[in-house]
Amino acid sequence: MTVSNVDALVFDVFGTVVDWRSGVIRDGERLNETKGLAVDWAAFADAWREEYQPSLARVRQGAIPWRNLDVLHRESLEQLLERFGVDGLTDEEIEHLNRVWHRLDPWPDAIPSLNRLRTDYLIASLSNGHVRLLANMAKRAGIPWDLVLSAELSGHYKPDEEAYLTAVDLLDLQPTAVMMVAAHERDLDASREAGLRTAYVHRPLEWGPERVDDAERPAESAYDIVAADLVDLADRLGSETII
Numbered sequence: 597m598t599v600s601n602v603d604a605l606v607f608d609v610f611g612t613v614v615d616w617r618s619g620v621i622r623d624g625e626r627l628n629e630t631k632g633l634a635v636d637w638a639a640f641a642d643a644w645r646e647e648y649q650p651s652l653a654r655v656r657q658g659a660i661p662w663r664n665l666d667v668l669h670r671e672s673l674e675q676l677l678e679r680f681g682v683d684g685l686t687d688e689e690i691e692h693l694n695r696v697w698h699r700l701d702p703w704p705d706a707i708p709s710l711n712r713l714r715t716d717y718l719i720a721s722l723s724n725g726h727v728r729l730l731a732n733m734a735k736r737a738g739i740p741w742d743l744v745l746s747a748e749l750s751g752h753y754k755p756d757e758e759a760y761l762t763a764v765d766l767l768d769l770q771p772t773a774v775m776m777v778a779a780h781e782r783d784l785d786a787s788r789e790a791g792l793r794t795a796y797v798h799r800p801l802e803w804g805p806e807r808v809d810d811a812e813r814p815a816e817s818a819y820d821i822v823a824a825d826l827v828d829l830a831d832r833l834g835s836e837t838i839i
Contacts, residue, residue: 599775599820599833602793604767605713606722606745608754608778609730610700611802613710613721613739613826617641619700623693631684638804640680647672652724652753662751664726670694697725698732702739703799709826710740713833720745722763722776724753755786764792775820777829784819795821795829 610616617638624637651668654660673694677685685693713719719742721730726748734741747753750762764771771791778784779799788794796819800811816822823829 599793601773602717602775602833603769603773604718604720605775605777605795606720606763606767606792608776608780608783609721609723609725609733610697611799612777612779612797613706614700614702614733614737615801616645616697616700617802617804620644620696623696623699627685627689627693631689633682633684635680635682640676642803643676643679644669644672647676656753656756664748665697665724665729666694666726669697698729699736700733702737703826705826707738707740709830712830713826714740714742716833718742718767720763720767722754722760723747724759755782757786757790760787760790760792764790781814781818788819794819795823797823797826797829799825 607613620641621637624635624640627633628635628637651672655662655668670691673690677690710719719740721734721739721741722745723730724747725733727744727746730741730744730746733739734744745763745766747756747759749766750756750758752758752762754760760776761771764774767774772793775793775795776784776787777795777797778787779797779802781796784794784796796814798811798813800808802811813824814822821829821832823832
């Protein structure tokens with residue numbers, strides 16, 4: 597399938613391109629081993645991610661001034677360490693844990709599919725993560741962005757319209773020439789309202805195997821493309837397989 601007039605694809609990152617949950621669990625379990633802790637890091641990861649939207653909302657609603665995601669994550673992390681009874685970490689260890697969001701691994705299909713897609717489209721991140729976080733992540737994991745775009749560049753967090761339209765302006769395109777790719781319907785709904793094209797990518801494991809049954813795909817008619825994964829997206833957009 598081809599979508600006429602689309603020149604650039606912009607991607608949500610956390611959950612769509614990278615597996616945030618496994619990354620937090622991985623680094624947390626290392627702390628269990630080195631510090632003699634017995635933390636349920638799967639539960640911790642879920643609780644940390646559940647603080648994400650409320651943190652962004654405080655900025656979006658003007659309750660607090662602009663803060664990048666490292667600062668917002670650190671505020672949530674300190675509360676969660678107390679809630680989960682995690683003691684004995686140095687400030688350096690807490691800060692290293694906070695920056696786990698810079699060290700997340702891509703889903704297995706992500707890098708091969710992005711390399712396919714970039715042969716035909718300009719590809720960029722469009723995440724609520726700030727530019728440095730996204731650049732660090734891409735450098736470590738080999739994510740082949742043509743450029744790193746972030747909501748930070750607009751001074752607004754998604755799903756504010758300004759986050760999408762700033763990216764469109766920086767790409768020097770019309771909104772209909774830009775396709776937002778995300779595993780989250782809220783993100784896609786907002787980008788569509790801003791005039792972008794939309795592609796849903798299904799990530800049933802985002803919240804772990806225990807919640808796979810809760811991850812339902814939207815109807816095929818909900819967005820321009822509803823894809824099973826990034827391989828399916830590349831297939832539908834007609835990108836050639838790279839050998």
